[in-house]
Amino acid sequence: MTKLNPILHQELRLSIISFLVNAEWVDFMKLIEVTQASKGNLSVQISKLQEAGYIEVKKSFKGNYPHTECRVTDAGKNEFENYLIQLKQLLNLE
Amino acid sequence: MTKLNPILHQELRLSIISFLVNAEWVDFMKLIEVTQASKGNLSVQISKLQEAGYIEVKKSFKGNYPHTECRVTDAGKNEFENYLIQLKQLLNLE
DNA sequence: ATAAACTAGTTTATAATATAAACCACATAA
DNA sequence: TTATGTGGTTTATATTATAAACTAGTTTAT
DSSP states (O other), rough: OOOTTTSSSSSSHHHHHHHHHTTEEEHHHHHHHOOOHHHHHHHHHHHHHHHHHSSEEEEEEEEEEEEEEEEEOHHHHHHHHHHHHHHHHHOOHH | OOOTTTTTHHHHOOOOOOOTTTTSSSSHHHHHHHHHHOOOHHHHHHHHOOOOOEEEEEEEETTTTEEEEEEHHHHHHHHHHHHHHHHHHHTTTO
């Protein structure tokens, strides 16, 4: 059996990665916008993806406000591709 | 945002439904074989799919042994189709 | 200047979930 | 007749997901 990557097989994390693979640096509030998640939830899931090494997180200030940006890593891209392959297999897609 | 059906967005339940949509009545031990799940886990997830109305469960005896068979319901098929659509959208597939 | 409201997050308490281990009722074999 | 196997179910535990509460500051209005 396939055994889907459990870090990726979660809706919010999947939404995040899925968006990031087609983008460059994306900031926290943009991710809030596209995922419609709560800030707390987003914060936690970003940390998990970062700990897994799937995304890179850059913190700075934009004007006077804190500013967090994320970008998918090569490892993240690979795992995501892999996840897609296994998921398609499980679902008999393609 | 899409909000994936949480009953379906779980690996084992997804494996079960995904197999059942291309089959008729399938028995417990066959599902163990195709999913490689433990009996306990399979039992629980079958119950959840049944409670959700996504599968129908028929219990009988085969020889002297208990025998459990499952079949996807129309509702189950619909929800599964829906899940696929939303998932593809989330993942930018097709 | 001070309070009120807002920005951009993080931490943490709680509930929900997933999973395997332990169990059950019975059957068959030794 | 006891030991092993079948086909499950129940339940204890750990893990996870999530929103509420909080932090640390900023801007605006008074």
